[in-house]
Every structure is written in structure tokens, then in C-alpha cells.
Amino acid sequence: MTAFLLATALVALAEMGDKTQLLAFLLAARFRQPVPIVLGILVATLVNHAFAGAIGVWITQLIGKNIMQWVLGLSFIIMGAWILIPDKIDEDEQLNNARFGVFGTTVIAFFLAEMGDKTQIATVALSAKYAQEFIWVILGTTCGMMLANVPAVYLGNHFAKKLPIRLIHGVAAAIFIVIGVIILTNNTLL
Numbered sequence: 001m002t003a004f005l006l007a008t009a010l011v012a013l014a015e016m017g018d019k020t021q022l023l024a025f026l027l028a029a030r031f032r033q034p035v036p037i038v039l040g041i042l043v044a045t046l047v048n049h050a051f052a053g054a055i056g057v058w059i060t061q062l063i064g065k066n067i068m069q070w071v072l073g074l075s076f077i078i079m080g081a082w083i084l085i086p087d088k089i090d091e092d093e094q095l096n097n098a099r100f101g102v103f104g105t106t107v108i109a110f111f112l113a114e115m116g117d118k119t120q121i122a123t124v125a126l127s128a129k130y131a132q133e134f135i136w137v138i139l140g141t142t143c144g145m146m147l148a149n150v151p152a153v154y155l156g157n158h159f160a161k162k163l164p165i166r167l168i169h170g171v172a173a174a175i176f177i178v179i180g181v182i183i184l185t186n187n188t189l190l
Helices: 002-015 020-033 034-062 065-083 098-114 118-129 129-160 165-185
Strands: none
Touching: 002 118, 002 129, 002 165, 020 034, 020 098, 020 129, 034 065, 034 098, 034 118, 034 129, 065 118, 065 165, 118 129
């Protein structure tokens, strides 16, 4: 259950102001159909994060515990720094697939936007750390994505402008960095 709660919290915080959250705003403004957008986000996230989680588990089996400790610790620290870099999205690039309908466009756009994104990399790292609870990691990261993006779909840019995004990014970055340092200095976490 720790894996689920940690994954949910970390991804929800990391997703604030992320390019996929910006994409949720764009999709909501363009299509004004929240239900297929939310369902598209859910499907894209589950598929993308299941793939990322499987890679995390595979990496754990591939390399030894000592190397994994360093990889995980440094990954979390790098993720913490990466969170502080604001994301941008090019509307034309992400919404070209409108011919697939609202749901299909959302699935395609979210899946592609999430490739190599902070939350996907976090899913790989968390799945590597919690390989035995990999399903809980996937459910947690998906829940975190939904917690951040469903309000974006329903409340749009008005809601986003009222959130202290810099503060949220700072808190998320600090949490990632602290976890990274703990992993690097404590052999019992792995």
C-alpha cells in the first residue's frame, strides 16, 4: 500500500503544470466534452504506465542491488531537478489527430505526450524500487495522473491560474530529491 500512496502523491504533484496537464486544458477547451477526454486520459495513462512499470521491473531483474540503489537514488534526484523546469506544449503538434474523435484523439495525444515524460520516468523508477508491488505502482501513478488532470479537464485554465504552480513544483522537487538521498544513503530501502 506504501507503493500506491507514494506513487499517487509523487505523480499528482509532479503532474501539476506538466505538459500533459497543459494538454488536458487544451483538449477541454477544444472539444468541450469532458467524459471522453477523462476516459481517454485514463486509458492512455494505464497503457503507458503499465509499459513503464514493466520496464522498471525488468531493469530491477537485469542489474544488481548495489547498482540499482545508485540508479534509483540518482533518478529521483534528477527527477526532482527536472520538475523545476516548466513544460510547454505545442497545440498544433498535439491535436492533429482530431479525425479520431475526442476519445481517440485524447488517447493518442496523451500516450505520445507521456512518452519520456517526468511521470513516465517516475513510474519506471517507482516500479524498479517496488518491483514486488508493481501493480500498486501502476494504479498509484494512474491515480496521481487522474487527480491532477480531471480537475484540469473540468475546470480549465481558470483553475490552473489560481494554483501556486511554482510552490507545488518546489514541494514535489524537494520530495523527489529527499527520496533520492534516502535511497542513496540507506541500504534497507531496497
